[in-house]
Amino acid sequence: MEALTIPNLNIGKVYDSRYEESEFHVEKLDSLALFFGRNMPTHYHDRYYQIHCILEGNTHVLLDESHYSKHGVTLFFTPPTIPHSFVTDDHASGFVITASQTLVWRLLDIEIGRNDVASTAMQPFVLRYPKTTDLFNVLSS
Numbered sequence: 693m694e695a696l697t698i699p700n701l702n703i704g705k706v707y708d709s710r711y712e713e714s715e716f717h718v719e720k721l722d723s724l725a726l727f728f729g730r731n732m733p734t735h736y737h738d739r740y741y742q743i744h745c746i747l748e749g750n751t752h753v754l755l756d757e758s759h760y761s762k763h764g765v766t767l768f769f770t771p772p773t774i775p776h777s778f779v780t781d782d783h784a785s786g787f788v789i790t791a792s793q794t795l796v797w798r799l800l801d802i803e804i805g806r807n808d809v810a811s812t813a814m815q816p817f818v819l820r821y822p823k824t825t826d827l828f829n830v831l832s833s
Contacts (some may be wrong), residue, residue, distance in 0.1 A: 698775045701735040703790060715795040721746065721786040730784070734777040739793040742770045749784025753777075753818055760818045768818040 704712030707727055711717050721744070734754060744753075746766040753760045753768050754777045760768070770776050772793050 699735050700738045703737070703740075711790070715792040717790050719788050719790075721780065721784065721788060724788055725780065725784075730782065731779045732777055734775050736773050736775050737770070737790070739772050741772060741791045741793065741796050743789040744768045744770075744778070744786065745789065746780065746784055746786040748786075750781040751784055752779040755818065762818065762820045764820065766818060766820050 702712075703717075704710075704714065707724070708719075744751075744767065746762070746764075746768075748764060751760075751762050751766055751768075753762070754775070755768060755770060756774050756776070768776075768778075
């Protein structure tokens, strides 16, 4: 039996050419869902970090080999090359933040003077916040 190949999804080539040379971009979850659908198959992004910020609705996420089902305000963080997929219901809304690996490494180097250890220590995760204001309090602190 042949092993299943997980595709590398280059958003700048597949979704919007404005992002092809972009180091950082933010897109509405609804816009991505209109293009890709709400049942996003397993894929990865070579050299890109992503943060999915779901503000409402149900989300089912596969990060690497871990499964999560969340309702309401949820963040999930995906480092480069980590396979992930997700299903959101029709009422789910939020944003997807994408940052290039080189940008993140430069920011880590500026902030802590080292990017090698910090970047390899970044692991995928999912967080659930009871309400939207809790998320904004965390982001603004």
